[in-house]
Amino acid sequence: MKTTESSSHYDNLEEMSVAELISSMNKEDQTVPLAVNKALPAIEVLIEKIVERMAKGGRLFYIGAGTSGRLGILDASECPPTYGVSHDMVIGLIAGGDSAIRKSVEKAEDDPDQAWQDLKANGIHELDTVIGIAASGTTPYVIGGVKTAREQGLLTGCITCNEGSSLAAEAECPIEVVVGPEFVTGSTRMKSGTAQKLVLNMISTSVMIKLGKVKGNKMVNMQLSNQKLVERGTRMIMDATGLEEEQAKERLLKFGSVKGALDDWKQE
Structure with missing residues (x-):
């Protein structure tokens, strides 16, 4: 049984009051930063390697499906306005293409070959980094993309919320943030999604700081878009x-x- 699929610590949710629901969710959410803290050494290793490659002209790709894919796209899309970098410096790809950002694309995540095709369509090269995002660590789209990218000599990482997953086994720099059962059993858009967002914040922010996009504590390269x-x-x-x-x-x-x-x- 995957940790992300294990039964919630809570039951009879429909019988709880709103106060009980949000209090319980908040209690569970407080465990997420502690889980991320345990993964800091692995996060550090990946960031150091990314910076080294991006300083030489490499790019950063996130690949994922569903919630995980959307989180990658969110992080990537915020880099240009925040740090003044080009839109092709950090790129988020989701199984099923851009239409899957808003609506689920059936079975798109089950194709282990499609992610590499999507990466090739973006001119992937040896200085680029590919980070697979999958709470379960078993998504074929993500595993296939990371596996092929590593075989092609690219730096690969992953963010998953289960220990010993197939995805982690394929990544050179795996990050495992085990947050435990979700409040609603299997709903990884909750604690798992929060953990992934926190890790993505750390990766992109640290990379941009190390690449000179921040001065002191200020976003001196931000786009003046409003x-x-x-x-x-x-x-x-x-x-x-x-x-x-x-x-x-x-x-x-x-x-x-x-x-x-x-x-x-x-x-x-």
Whole structure:
């Protein structure tokens, strides 16, 4: 029996009050960061290897199905606006293609060959990294993609919530975050999904910091895609330079990023 499929510690959920339901879910959720903490050494190893490759021009791919695939796409899609990187630097792929982001595509995850085809369609090469995301660790789409990627000499990792899974066996740098039974038996969109999101946050954020996309604790390369971000960038420049708001905003809009504006200011 997979841990992710084992029976919930709670029963007769339909008889619980809303207060009991959310209190119980919150109690279970509090165990997730502790499980992630146990996996930190494995997460560190993978991040160090990713940074080394991406510094040489490599890219990061996430592959997954269902909730796991959507989490990978979410993490990848947030890198360009947050860190000012190109959209093909971190790429999320989901079994069934983009239509599966919103609606389930039947049996798409059962094809062990499709992930590699999807990776090849994105011009996969030897400096790239492939991370398979599957709570169960048994999804054929993900296992097949990771297995072939490793055979082709790529760096491979995985994020799974069961110990000793087939996926972990195929990955060079496996990450296993065992969160225990879900509140609703088998509903891995809950604790397992939360654990995967936390690990993805660690990976992408640490990689971007190590690649120089953060200065101090500020997102100096963020895209100025809305008024809130323009105001945030203006404050960053004001704090770093002592300029008045109007002058800081003018510099920000002129150079298109906080980093560009500050680099120019330092040269004056």
